[in-house]
Amino acid sequence: MTSAPGPDWRLFRGDGEPRPVTLPPAPPWRCFTPGRSRQPDMPYVIEAQHANIVNAALHLRRPLLVTGPAGTGKSSLAHAVAHELRLGELLRWPVNSRSTVKDALYQYDAIGRLRETTLSRDRGEREPSIGTFVRLGPLGTALVPSATPRALLIDEMDKGDVDLPNDLLTVFEEGVYDIPELTRLPEDMADVEVQTLDHRGTVLVHQGVVQCAEFPVVVITSNGERDFPPAFLRRCVRLDLPVPDEERLRAIVAAHLGGEALRTAEDLIEAFLRRRAPGELATDQLLNAVFLRTGGVDLDAEGLLDAVLHQLTGAM
Structure with a gap:
């Protein structure tokens, strides 16, 4: 279920005030368990x-x-x-x-x-x-x-x-x-x-x-x-391996984050496809954006989507 964006997603506020914070669950691909592979048990989407x-x-x-x-x-x-x-x-x-x-x-x-x-x-x-x-x-x-x-x-x-x-x-x-x-x-x-x-x-x-x-x-x-x-x-x-097309991108999002996440990610997939033309982007950047969206992070916040979907080649 997608959380509504709100101030709670801002764990760090930059105001110098210490506060008790509980970090939300990490993305499946960023979980580290001693003695186990970091690769989550999910299907690999391949033609x-x-x-x-x-x-x-x-x-x-x-x-x-x-x-x-x-x-x-x-x-x-x-x-x-x-x-x-x-x-x-x-x-x-x-x-x-x-x-x-x-x-x-x-x-x-x-x-x-x-x-x-x-x-x-x-x-x-x-x-x-x-x-x-x-x-x-x-x-x-x-x-x-x-x-x-x-x-x-x-x-x-x-x-x-x-x-x-x-x-x-x-x-x-x-x-x-x-x-x-x-x-x-x-x-x-x-x-x-x-x-x-x-x-x-x-x-x-x-x-x-x-x-x-x-x-x-x-x-x-x-x-x-x-x-x-x-x-x-x-x-x-x-x-x-070619760059994933739109259909494969949808399959990858669904495989990693579920069908519910995919239904809320249409605008992010469109933004990813637009930005991929002028500069190279990686599929995991799209997954990062969708994961943040499902966690209630407001990707419309100033500069946030640009930071997540930043180009990997070309001028900074």
Whole structure:
């Protein structure tokens, strides 16, 4: 039920007067529960032709390269696939200019090991296992052998170094990597328990080699800011998500906020479509506006709708 706009929606008034305030419930997509995915349990709105491409990638055991403008649901698609296929916790690798494949596979704390080993010797205690100082990254954890594949989101690949796609080729093709710090260990230390990135805790690595049993479900997102090399593209199935049209926008609002919210959002959808022409807007900005409306926030207040539906590109 939509609340009538009124002064109560203004939690902060800027008058310097402290007052008891109870924050209203957060949007479903901004709820954080320890140990659970932040993706709400709601349907992901996708066209049948695009779902077919996702299925092709699943059958081929190939990474799905998802391109499209900001706000078209690229990252949410990875959450939806992991949820629907019951693949467990989604592993996430957010790429930036400093990202390397090695760090995504594993990290080794050599300084920490040296310090702890020295302290243990000084105390006459047994030295800690080297596995205590090895932690698998999101890609490394995704390749740990298991009965069912893991789901991995490689987010915004085009923000990475130009060589990053080529560095992934061997891992994508072979589904295997080694940890040199463990491969050099003597035979009697062939099995080492190392830490994983997720709640499963640890995994036993034999002779420093990790080989997947089932290639993980990999979703790679790109905003289309850079072209990828042909060798990389050949190993992926490509899905280009278009900007949602009016019909899909309505379906998205209804899926996230319900039919009642949709019935009160006609003017907001129209405003969103008008503003999207001169400058790029993201679908979640529309959801934000509709959520505020259903919570009784007066979007006619000076400058408020402009702040919520602000352009993502162009001059500020």
